[in-house]
Amino acid sequence: MNGFKNNTFGDRLTTSAEAKRQQLEKLRAKLSSVDPEKVAARLAIEAAREEREAKKRAEKEAKLALERAAQAAREAEEAARREAERLALEAEQAAKHDEERARKDAEEALRAEQKAARDARYAARKNKKRRG
Numbered sequence: 001m002n003g004f005k006n007n008t009f010g011d012r013l014t015t016s017a018e019a020k021r022q023q024l025e026k027l028r029a030k031l032s033s034v035d036p037e038k039v040a041a042r043l044a045i046e047a048a049r050e051e052r053e054a055k056k057r058a059e060k061e062a063k064l065a066l067e068r069a070a071q072a073a074r075e076a077e078e079a080a081r082r083e084a085e086r087l088a089l090e091a092e093q094a095a096k097h098d099e100e101r102a103r104k105d106a107e108e109a110l111r112a113e114q115k116a117a118r119d120a121r122y123a124a125r126k127n128k129k130r131r132g
Contacts, residue, residue: 007015
């Protein structure tokens with residue numbers, strides 16, 4: 001174990017600067033030595049990652065397209081159902097209108113018949129009074 005040295009402030013600054021310089025040189029040596037195997041491995045990993053992401057994107061887009069097609073089919077089915085309901089309602093209303101028209105025509109015919117019968121009775125009474 002090193003004993004306590006009675007260093008001056010300048011000695012401590014020099015020692016600190018030297019330690020920093022040695023650490024910097026060690027780091028530069030580590031960074032300058034590029035291992036081609038590691039670079040190739042990193043590139044392979046990166047390519048595989050990009051391939052997986054592209055595959056995921058393609059699957060997601062296919063799923064979205066399928067969902068859009070299903071949604072369009074549901075909307076078309078709903079529109080067809082609404083159109084069928086509208087046509088059925090129009091047909092029902094037309095049938096009610098025709099029924100109402102037929103009822104009114106029958107009422108008018110009945111009134112005309114009743115009026116003709118009433119007029120005939122009235123005319124018969126008149127003729128009876130004139131003759132009698």
